[in-house]
Amino acid sequence: MSGIVPNQPLADDAALLAFASFxxxxxxxxxxxxxxxxxxxxxxxLPVIVPLDHVPDEPDVRTVNELGHAWHAMLHGEPGASILLMLERPGSADASFEDHAWGVALRAAAAEQDLAVAGFFLATADGVVALTPD
Structure with missing residues (x-):
């Protein structure tokens, strides 16, 4: 299973990156x-891993708000919960303005629901990289 151990905490950035790569x-x-x-x-x-296909190039307010509310509903009874996010797309590994816009919007939606984003990653044919807020 590629170094991923079920129920093992993703305790640091390297473990989060390994899980996103998996x-x-x-x-x-x-x-x-x-x-x-x-x-x-x-x-x-948790056993909640969701891929949303065909997301638009740039985030829209309605979609991002709905995601924030869905995350809150799913994690409401889970103290200290957080979210790992990965944007997967074709193209080069160079992070674009749109990739960063997704990161900013999703982090804001999580913060609005008092949820932490454990990590935000970009996945392309070249692999997976962390996108950190500037």
Whole structure:
């Protein structure tokens, strides 16, 4: 299972990157997909891993707000929960303005629901990289 151990906390950035890479599985993306993984208070992956295919190039307010509300509903009873996010898309590994816009919008939606974003990653045919807020 590629170094991923079930129920093991994703305790640091390297473990989060390894988990995102496991999800991506080295498959060249054909379209834009947003993945989100719910993590419990100990940063263990919950059995809620959702890929949303064909997301637009740029985030729209309605979609982002709906995601924030959905995350809140799913994690309401999970103290200290957080979210791992990955934007998977075709093209170069260079992060674009749109990639960063997704990161900003999704982090804001999570913060509005008092949820932490454990990590935000970009996955392309070249692999997976962390996108950190500037």
């Amino acid at each position: 999800l991506h599985d080295g498959v060249p993306p054909r379209w834009r997909t947003l993945w989100f993984v719910m993590l419990d208070g100990e940063r263990r992956a």
